Amino acid sequence: MNIINIAPGVDLLFIQNDRFKTERISVNFYLPLQKDKMAQRSLLPQILTSESAAYPDFTALNRKLCSLYSAEISGSAEKPADFQKINIDCCYLSEATVGGGISDEVLKLLFELIFNPNFENGVFCKESVEREKRLTCERIIAHFNNKRAYAISQIYNFAFAGEAFGELSTGSLEAVKGITPKSLTDAYFEMLQSAYVLIVAVAPKLTESVKNTFAKAFSEIDRKVTFIPESQKLKAQNPPKTLNEKADVKQAKYVMLFASDCRFDNRQKAVANIFCDIFGGGTYSLLFSVVREKMNLCYYCASRLNARKGFLMVDSGVDGKNLTAAHEGILQQLEKIKSGDFDDEIIEKSKITVTSALKAADDSSAAISGFYSGRFDSLITPDEYAELINSVTKEEVCDMAKRFALSHTYTLSGRESDE
Amino acid sequence: MNNASKFLDSVLKRIDHPSGLTVYLYKMPGFASNYAIFGTRYGSIDNRFRFGEKIIEVPGGIAHFLEHKMFECADGDAFEKFARYGAYSNAYTSFDRTCYLFSCTDFFYENLQNLLNFVSVPYFTEDTVKKEQGIIGQEITMYDDMPSWVVFINLLKCLYKDHPVNIDIPGTIESIAQITPKLLYDCHKTFYTPANMFLCVCGDFDEDKVVDIIDVEIKGDNAPLPVSIFEKESRSAYKQSFGAVMQVPKPLFAFGFKENPKLSCREIAAKDIAVKLISGECSPLYKTLLEEKLIDGSFSGAFSFGRGFAFTSFEGNSDNPQAVADAVLGEIERIKTDGVDISLFEDIKKGYVGEILKDFDNGEDVAAFICDCACKGFNPAKYIEEIENLTGKDVKDAIDSFFKDAFAISTVTAK
Known part of the structure; x- marks a missing residue:
């Protein structure tokens, strides 16, 4: 792995690749997730990529x-756990594909956008801030139109009440409305001064200009990086807590969170990854093959893991009259995994699928960048992670399943049609 | 780069297989994953067609239903076979096509064989059809809850009186209840004939081995090309407007123009560029609409084209959909009068070629582009060549062809 430190708290990871027609430079800023700052920080990548001092007009x-x-x-801007990742991503056709000094020109533009914003009297241009605030507010308001995403955000809000993680990644509507040019500018300088920065470059070669441009820019900033990526785990609840909401929907949405006390290092993550996949990942998973296909209880029913926050989520689209049956069907599958009551073949299928996806990650500069930026604090290559995946045993999967217990459920159902 | 079309021509190979199947091979040396898509020119619009001497009419949503059912084989589940070989598999149905696909890093030839085999050999029973009616019924209710889909399909119901592009792709609970194994076999026999199908393979593979697998799995059946029957449509919109009411936090709109469905490759390229010129993110109109707070980040425009239908649509969220429509109509009239801004047109053209070229780093994106061209009936390299050769006059002609009576607007507003 070719990673170099180019300034205090700034690492540059170079992934050599000459198969692509494109090149990618992805700049990631990591900061603690703080309720009073997340809205400003979420707005930063929007405003920084919409204009600059040299391009004050977004069109x-x-x-x-x-x-x-x-x-x-x-x-x-994402909130993978109790930290925020602010990403400025740049992808362009390579020098080899189109020539004409395109790399230098795009790099210059990227640099201009990050380090030379459109300021007026020392703060972000008021008109631009208001425009970006409005666009974010509209997105938050329209969020309800995507019922699946809405249901997930509602259970986060319920289970992580009081924590910043429970908020939308944009911050709340009120917080966005409260942003001023001054507060946004403060957040910008704080990001430049205190974020841990990982720059991922995927290109045929690492040019001196990429390295030097960023090294010089960050070295000129008085940087004090104190960020430690630690997250508070979801607390188990016994009995599980339940939230029900009614709306004009024909298909109910049912979401469950399972809490775990496990501390996930890369090895444990690999085990949990296989557990999550055979529970509700691929078409061979128990949620797909049994709950959807055999029991006909859900149109979709899938699981995903958040190891940093210590939970597994199952979300499903269910006919309102089948909510109880779906709940029981999902829990039965979890019990089956805990007791080892499933075909060994499923684990093999899962390992092949997960390792295949890891190999495929090398075929996309976006996937490469996403893979490393998601593991910034415990860097491991896709090949190394695939080795861990291949070494997972059935016993480990069963033990991992036993460490998850239902903690929260959320239902969005029709006003009349449910049970 | 001045010759993106020549580049594509040099890397994309087309084989006209003796079975009638059209095969596209795109080699991606050094890539770990391979991707294949096997499609038929059969979609939700093909619900009235010649079957032997007769013309038969089938229930709405049957193409999508057939797609779901194809994964069930006499000797097991096709998903299961893909999973055994570590492949991700999926399928989709649109207005004019049904496509089956997989991606994998290992066992590519086994997966390719599985793909060609399960799509070619139908297996339906009363029980499995009945079970699927339940699953698809749930999918239909999910679409019913999506205001963005509702507003779009309602626009098509406004634009088209008889053409089945105005029918929801998955059909309705009532229409899919009429589907039987016999009807599914009839549709498969008619539309899943090699001459009506295409295969696109992208990745680092051995071309001879791919052809050997096709030779084994795909046999010519000398079946005639399917003929779908569409009623002749007026060039004007059927209805000018339609408003639906749902629980939405903000009104949604979809408006647009019914278009001439008989367009050349060059005219289609011109339409694609025209939409970007009118309302794309570089256009003066986009800036005005954002500054006047009439649109948000959800706004988009597109030109769509298939067998017997063509339309240009603009969609998004707005407190004042009519004002957005008026602004777009005004911009069209302005360009009709003032002409095309040639410098902006050249930048947009360059950007569009770049957009397509960037897709060539990703097997899935390349395959989607090639399939789209295959369904529209033109060569992918030819399409890029047409874009490169477009002139301001071509785009001006594309914009001049929008006319008032072909316009309709659909909205979804809050209760």
Whole structure:
């Protein structure tokens, strides 16, 4: 792994790849998740990638990117656990594909967007801040239209009440409305000064200009990085806590959270990864093959793991009259895994599928960048992780399943049609 | 890069297999994953067609239903076989096509054989059809809860009086209740004939081995090409507007123009660019709409084209859908009068070629692009060549063809 420290708290990970027609530079800022700051920090990647001092008009910037063969510079903010990852991602057709000094031009633009924002009197331009605030508020308001995503955000809000993790990744509507040019500017400088930064470059070669440009820019900032990526685990609840909501929906959404006391190192993550996959991952999983296909209880029913926050989530789309049966059917599958009452073949299928996905990650610069930026604090290569996956035993999977207990459920159902 | 079409021509191989199947091979040296998509030019619009001497009409949603049922084989589940070989598999049905796909890093040839085999050999029983009616019934209710889908399909109901593009792809609970194993066999026999199908393979594979597998699995059946019957449609929209009411936090809109369904490859390329020129993220209109707070990040425009239908649509959320529609109509009239901004047009054209080229790093994206071209009936390299050769006049002609009577608007507003 070719990782170099280029400034205090700034690492550059270079992944050599000459198979792609594109090159990618992804700049990731990691900061603690704080309720009073998450809205500002979430807005930062939006405003930084929409304009700059040299391109104060967002359509002019869009047009410039278009003229560079649709070079993309996009921003996003995530809350993977009790920290925020702010990402500025840049992908463009490679020098070898289109030539004409495109790499240098895009790098210059990326640098301009991150380090030379559109300020007015020392703070972000008021008009631009208001525009980006409005767009984020509209997104929050429209969130209800995607019932599956809405149901997931509702259970997070319920299970992590009081914690920043329970909020939408954008921050609440009220918090977004309260952002001012000054508070956004403060958040910007705080990000530059105190975030841990991981830059992932996927290209045929690491040019001196990439290394030097970022090294120089960060070295000129008085940086004090204190960030430690620790997260509070979901607390188990006995009996489980339940929240029901009614709306005009024809298909009910049912979400369950299972808490675990496990501390996940890479080895434990691999075991939990296989457990989650055979529970509700691929088409061979028990939730798909039994709850959906045999019992016909759900249209979709899938599980996902958040090892950092110590929980596994199952979300499903269910006919309202089948909610109780679906609940029981899902728990039965978990019990089957705990007691080892499943075919050994499922584990083999799962290992092949998961390792295949890891190998495939090497075929996409976005997947490569996503893989490493998600594991920034315990870097491991896809091959090393695949080895861990292949060594998982059935006994370990059963033991892992035993460490998860139902803690919260959430139901969004129709006003009249449910049980 | 001035010759993206020549590049594509040099890396994409087309084989006209003796069975009638059209095969596209895109080699991606050094890539670990392989991707294949096996499709038929059969979608939700093909519900009235020639079957032998007769013309038969089948229930709405049957193409999508058939897609679900194809995974069930006499000797087990196709998903199961893919899983054994570590492949991710899936399928989808749209208005004019049904596609089955997989991606994998190992056992590529075994997975390819499985794909070609299970799609070619139908197996349906009364019991399994009945079970599927329950699963798809749940899928239909899920779509009913999606206002963005409801507003879009209602636009098509406004634009089209008789063409089945105005029918929901999965059908309705009532229509799928009429589906029987016999009807599924009839549809399979008619539309899953090699001459009506295409296969696209992307990755680092041995071409000869791929062809050997096709030779074994796909036999020519000398079946005639399927003929779907569509009523002749007026060029004007059937209805000017339709409003639905749902529990939504903000109104949604979809508006657009019914278009001439008989367009050349070049005219289609011009339509694609025209939409970007009118309302894309580089356009002056996009800026105005955002600044006037009429649209948000959900706004988009697209040109869609298939057998017997074509339309340009604009969708999004807005407190004032009519004002957005008026602004788009106004911009179209402005371009009709003032002409195309050539410098903006050139940047958009360059950007569009770049967008397509970037897809060539990803087997799934390349295959989707190739399938789209195959369904529309043109060569992928030819499509890029047409984009490269487009002139401002082509795009101006594409914009001049929008006319008032072909326009309709659909909205979903809060209760």
